[in-house]
Amino acid sequence: DAKTTQPTSMDCAEGRAANLPCNHSTISGNEYVYWYRQIHSQGPQYIIHGLKNNETNEMASLIITEDRKSSTLILPHATLRDTAVYYCIVSGTGTASKLTFGTGTRLQVTL
Amino acid sequence: GAVVSQHPSRVICKSGTSVKIECRSLDFQATTMFWYRQFPKKSLMLMATSNEGSKATYEQGVEKDKFLINHASLTLSTLTVTSAHPEDSSFYICSATGTSGRGGQFFGPGTRLTVL
Numbered sequence: 001d002a003k004t005t006q007p008t009s010m011d012c013a014e015g016r017a018a019n020l021p022c023n024h025s026t027i028s029g030n031e032y033v034y035w036y037r038q039i040h041s042q043g044p045q046y047i048i049h050g051l052k053n054n055e056t057n058e059m060a061s062l063i064i065t066e067d068r069k070s071s072t073l074i075l076p077h078a079t080l081r082d083t084a085v086y087y088c089i090v091s092g093t094g095t096a097s098k099l100t101f102g103t104g105t106r107l108q109v110t111l
Numbered sequence: 112g113a114v115v116s117q118h119p120s121r122v123i124c125k126s127g128t129s130v131k132i133e134c135r136s137l138d139f140q141a142t143t144m145f146w147y148r149q150f151p152k153k154s155l156m157l158m159a160t161s162n163e164g165s166k167a168t169y170e171q172g173v174e175k176d177k178f179l180i181n182h183a184s185l186t187l188s189t190l191t192v193t194s195a196h197p198e199d200s201s202f203y204i205c206s207a208t209g210t211s212g213r214g215g216q217f218f219g220p221g222t223r224l225t226v227l
Binding site for chain 2: 096097
């Protein structure tokens, strides 16, 4: 699986948009970009995933560059409950596809 | 939909005992389940992949005789930590994939194991 690079940490004011970048320059044509987050002492929570088109759901938006070498997760109106470690992972969609977790980005939402 | 549960959520045991952790998919059939381990302030590390009715595939460096995995049905996988020692103390998390209609994995809430 392709590796990803994320900033170690980011801060965001409550109510503002949080934009979390991810580089995945070695992504292959059939690999998807997944985003998960982990709130302290809980299991990871799925946020969103995409192949090449931008995606939006009730939690977030995913913007993937045209060359697919990087992406940005956008939380449009961050709240204190969005404070977590956010993981960007590149993987296939098969049921046996592994997820390789990097160090992620620790997002701290502040008042 | 696509809920995964784990039991117990926390367990404390004495060194040398064995501990069993259950992972259940509550509203879907899990064709594949994964077991991860997470040490404090570290990322999740995949331990093994299991498919219903077949032997688990372990990641390099994970002892299959110490971490016994059974995936007897499409909704249940168990991880047994045999002869646990203090260095096995960790956060164990399972995930599942299956007939949910989308890719990726659904994660359980995790089990905190403390070995005294």
